[in-house]
Amino acid sequence: MSRQVESARRIDAFDVVAFDADDTLWRSEDSFAHAEQRFTELVSPYVPRGVDLDAALRATEKADLSISGYGVKAFTLSMVRAAIDVTEGAVPSSVVGELVDLGRSMLTEPVHLLPHVPEVLAAVSPHTRVALITKGDLVHQTRKVTTSGIEHHFADIEIVLEKDPDTYARVLRRLDVAPERFCMIGNSVRSDVLPVMAIGGHAVHVPYHITWEMERVDHHDEDVIELASIADVPMWLGITEF
Amino acid sequence: MSRQVESARRIDAFDVVAFDADDTLWRSEDSFAHAEQRFTELVSPYVPRGVDLDAALRATEKADLSISGYGVKAFTLSMVRAAIDVTEGAVPSSVVGELVDLGRSMLTEPVHLLPHVPEVLAAVSPHTRVALITKGDLVHQTRKVTTSGIEHHFADIEIVLEKDPDTYARVLRRLDVAPERFCMIGNSVRSDVLPVMAIGGHAVHVPYHITWEMERVDHHDEDVIELASIADVPMWLGITEF
Numbered sequence: 034m035s036r037q038v039e040s041a042r043r044i045d046a047f048d049v050v051a052f053d054a055d056d057t058l059w060r061s062e063d064s065f066a067h068a069e070q071r072f073t074e075l076v077s078p079y080v081p082r083g084v085d086l087d088a089a090l091r092a093t094e095k096a097d098l099s100i101s102g103y104g105v106k107a108f109t110l111s112m113v114r115a116a117i118d119v120t121e122g123a124v125p126s127s128v129v130g131e132l133v134d135l136g137r138s139m140l141t142e143p144v145h146l147l148p149h150v151p152e153v154l155a156a157v158s159p160h161t162r163v164a165l166i167t168k169g170d171l172v173h174q175t176r177k178v179t180t181s182g183i184e185h186h187f188a189d190i191e192i193v194l195e196k197d198p199d200t201y202a203r204v205l206r207r208l209d210v211a212p213e214r215f216c217m218i219g220n221s222v223r224s225d226v227l228p229v230m231a232i233g234g235h236a237v238h239v240p241y242h243i244t245w246e247m248e249r250v251d252h253h254d255e256d257v258i259e260l261a262s263i264a265d266v267p268m269w270l271g272i273t274e275f
Numbered sequence: 276m277s278r279q280v281e282s283a284r285r286i287d288a289f290d291v292v293a294f295d296a297d298d299t300l301w302r303s304e305d306s307f308a309h310a311e312q313r314f315t316e317l318v319s320p321y322v323p324r325g326v327d328l329d330a331a332l333r334a335t336e337k338a339d340l341s342i343s344g345y346g347v348k349a350f351t352l353s354m355v356r357a358a359i360d361v362t363e364g365a366v367p368s369s370v371v372g373e374l375v376d377l378g379r380s381m382l383t384e385p386v387h388l389l390p391h392v393p394e395v396l397a398a399v400s401p402h403t404r405v406a407l408i409t410k411g412d413l414v415h416q417t418r419k420v421t422t423s424g425i426e427h428h429f430a431d432i433e434i435v436l437e438k439d440p441d442t443y444a445r446v447l448r449r450l451d452v453a454p455e456r457f458c459m460i461g462n463s464v465r466s467d468v469l470p471v472m473a474i475g476g477h478a479v480h481v482p483y484h485i486t487w488e489m490e491r492v493d494h495h496d497e498d499v500i501e502l503a504s505i506a507d508v509p510m511w512l513g514i515t516e517f
Contacts, residue, residue, distance in 0.1 A: 100379060100382050100383055100414075101348060101382065101414060102412075102413065102414030103414075106343060106348040106349060106352060107348060107414075109352060110348060110351060110352065110375060110378070113355060113371065113372075113375055114372070114375050116368070117368050117369065117371060117372040117375070118372070120368075122367065122368050122369035122372065123368075124368050125364065125368060126358075126359050126362075126364050126365075126366050126367060126368045126370075126371050127359065127364035128368075129355065129359060129368050129371050130355075130356070130359040130360070130364065133352060133355055133356050133359070136352070137339075137342060140342050140343065141342055170344075170412075170413070171344065171412070171413045171434065171435075171436050172342075172343060172344030172345075172349075172436055175436050192413065193413075194413050194414055194417050207449075
């Protein structure tokens with residue numbers, strides 16, 4: 034009887050439960066959104082009439098992605114490049130300096146955990162091996178993890194270049210876990226859900242109120258499990274003592 | 276008798292032989308040195324008399340290291356910051372744009388393997404598990420590895436934030452190898468040799484003709500094994516068929 038109750042708990046079906054970090058465990062997009070707003074304020078006085086500054090920044094970011102990757106340093110370099118290109122060099126270098134300082138402050142700002150995150154990790158981690166799988170800049174993500182106050186919950190921390198099926202397959206081999214015994218939880222359908230399902234793993238979508246344009250997916254045919262809040266994760270996993 | 280010959284081969288004492296990448300397998304410092312020279316040419320016309328531009332760049336790099344880490348993106352941001360700070364904003368943003376382009380070209384330039392590297396890896400990799408352990412930027416190091424033409428020799432590729440004893444201990448746990456069965460080969464006494472010896476591992480120093488200032492060590496008490504060229508590695512390992 035007790036055994037039957039045990040096996041009804043979904044968490045028993047997983048050897049590893051992994052969480053995404055940015056906008057799943059802590060705020061990230063808000064900081065980029067704020068920086069984009071400052072970028073517009075700082076650069077728009079030097080922009081020729083009729084030029085769409087936001088569109089120029091997005092186009093530069095997109096062009097830089099394959100070269101610079103994800104993260105604040107790449108974003109800062111894209112802001113600098115976009116500001117200089119779109120103003121044809123008319124932006125003063127002092128303004129460029131402010132953009133660089135903006136990036137620096139993003140790299141050093143304290144981590145803002147999302148609501149319920151510490152309690153959820155404390156509830157889940159005694160029951161299974163908990164991992165963190167995030168993409169982005171090695172130094173910045175490491176700084177965030179080590180200053181987050183939640184690092185001790187994670188048995189494994191993987192900072193990856195791209196969240197595609199190949200990368201998940203490699204990470205799962207490294208963690209020595211079969212896809213059907215693995216569950217990923219994150220705010221991005223594109224990065225946290227679809228590639229995991231593609232290799233036969235499980236995934237849960239916990240949306241955040243802002244989704245970066247490049248993380249959006251237009252349509253897909255998968256039945257995605259969506260929870261309104263990370264606070265719903267323990268119950269979904271069948272952990273009753275949360 | 277045959278057994279005695281076998282055990283005389285030093286390679287049999289190691290379960291993993293790991294190589295550093297930058298300036299061990301491929302050129303790296305040359306590219307930074309060239310960029311620093313261009314930086315000086317581009318920025319010096321705007322620098323107040325008596326200011327040491329090189330010293331300013333080095334100081335900015337050092338100040339940025341803990342925030343931005345190693346790698347070309349961090350270096351590019353340091354160049355931009357130094358150029359603006361030292362000229363008190365007098366440097367035109369078009370020149371700043373050239374610095375950013377310089378960084379971009381470093382991120383995309385082809386990998387220049389050092390002499391003998393493919394042959395050495397081909398000689399060593401059939402005899403033991405070969406790993407690559409490098410620090411730096413995730414996206415740039417990954418690009419270099421995947422375009423190097425030598426990726427297939429490596430059973431494991433670890434891109435780390437810092438090469439200190441703690442990091443090596445973590446990597447060795449991950450590779451499931453005991454320190455006394457591990458040998459690291461690299462051009463930096465500070466990053467590739469001393470921290471590995473500190474955890475009881477083996478290390479071989481293969482100097483490169485330029486050493487980045489921050490990689491220099493003033494003095495240490497260890498007996499460091501030094502080979503003149505990476506071409507000497509197979510013989511040192513006791514691989515006779517090289």
